[in-house]
Amino acid sequence: MLLKDCAETWSRHKKLETTTKQQKPIAECFFLPSSITMNTSSQPEDISEMTPSQHPGPFHQIGDSDIWIYSAFYEPVKQGVDAPMIRALGVAMRNLSGLALSCHVTYEDRSVTTVSGRLRAALDHHHKSYSASFLYCPVTGTRKPSFVAFSLNKHETPGHEFQVMFPASKRERTFTVCYSVIYGNYDCYSMLLQSITYNRMMGAEHFFLYNQTMGPRADAVVRHFQDLGIMTVLSMPEFPANEAWYHSQIMAINDCIYRNRNISEFVAVVDPDEFIMPVQHHSWGEVLKAVTDREIKEKRGENVGVFAFEHSMFCNNRLNNTEWATFKKNFQLSDEEGKFIERNDITTLLELRRSNLLRFPDV
Secondary structure: OOHHHHHHHHHOOOOHHHHOOOOOOOOOEEEOOOOOEEEEOOOOOOOOOOOOOOOOOEEEOOOOOOOEEEEEEOOOOOOOOOOOOEEEEEEEEHHHOEEEEEEEEOOEEEEEEEEEEEEEEEEOOOOOOEEEEEEEEEOOOOOOOEEEEEEOOOOOOOOOOEEEEEEOOOOOOOEEEEEEEEEEOOOOHHHHHHHHHHHHHHOOEEEEEOOOOOOOOHHHHHHHHOOOOOOEEOOOOOOOOOHHHHHHHHHHHHHHHHOOOOOOOEEEOOOEEEEEOOOOOOOOHHHHHHHHHHHOOOOOOOOOOOEOOOOOEEEEEEEOOOHHHHHHHHHHHHHHHHHHHOOOOHHHHOOOOOOOOOOOOOO
C-alpha cells in the first residue's frame, strides 16, 4: 500500500516533479513517539474542499484586546461539566487569564442572550507571553446555541459571530489522525506521504492538518488526499499563532479533538515523523483491544481516556549496502521496489536501528 500510494501520488504530480527545484525530501530521522495520545473523542465544518492556500485566516480579535478566538464548541453536561457551556478556543496574553468577558449567544430561534464568560490560559505555555486559551460561556435553559460572538463588556458591540459546533450524533469512523501545525514552508513531502500511508495501514480513516506555510511538493501530497476525501486542512496564520508556544500547537490539537467528538472513536495525535508501530499486532485497533481487554481483566481499565506510547529515536542509522541487500532479499523486494525506496528515501524501510538514547535529553 505504501509503494502504491507513493507511485500514484508521484505519477499524478510528475509535472510538478520536473519543474520544481529538487529539495531534500525528508528529515534526518523518525520517531517512535512518547507523548502520542489516542483520545476517545463536533461536527466539523464543511471544509473538505479547502486547500492550503485558500483560507485567509480564522482568528478573530475580541475588541482591541490581546485575545484572538479560533473556534467555538458546545459542551453538554457530562462528568466534570455541571452545566452546558460553550468552549471557545484561541490565543491570548497569558496575564489575561481569569478575565471576565461577554458572550453574545444566538439560539436556534434567533433570540440572543448575553452572559458573562471567563478566559483561562492553558497550563502548557512554556513561559511564553501568549498562550493557547479557552473562553467558557454558560448556556442557559435547554435551548441549543447556534452562534456566539464576544466583546470585552456587555455594552460593547460584539465582534465576529462563530458557529457553535456540536458533538456528532453518529459515529463515522474509528481512527482519525490529528497532525499539528505545519510551518516553515514545510516541504518534506516524502515523510508526509509515508506518514499518511502508514497510518492508513494501521487503521486511520481521516486526517486533520493545520497549515501555516507549506512547500509545493507537500502541498501536492495534501491535495491528493483531499481529492480522495480523507484529508481536512485548516488554516493556521502566523499571527497570532506564532505568539504562543510552538505555533499554538496546544490550541490546534484541542481544536482537532473537539471537531472529532463522537465522529471518531479515537484520535491519534502525531507529527508526520512519528509512527505508532505495534510490535505484536498488525493495527492500532488490535493493540488497543489487547490493552483494553487486559486492563478490564485486571479491573482497572473501565474509564480509559488516553493511551500514551513511549518513544524511541531512529536517527542517522541507515542500513549499509550489505544490510540493505539482505533486507531486500529477506522481504523479496524486486529491483524496481528497492530503487523506488532508495530514490524516494522511504525512511521507515531504510533506518531500522534505534538510537542508543531512548529519548533525546531536554536541552
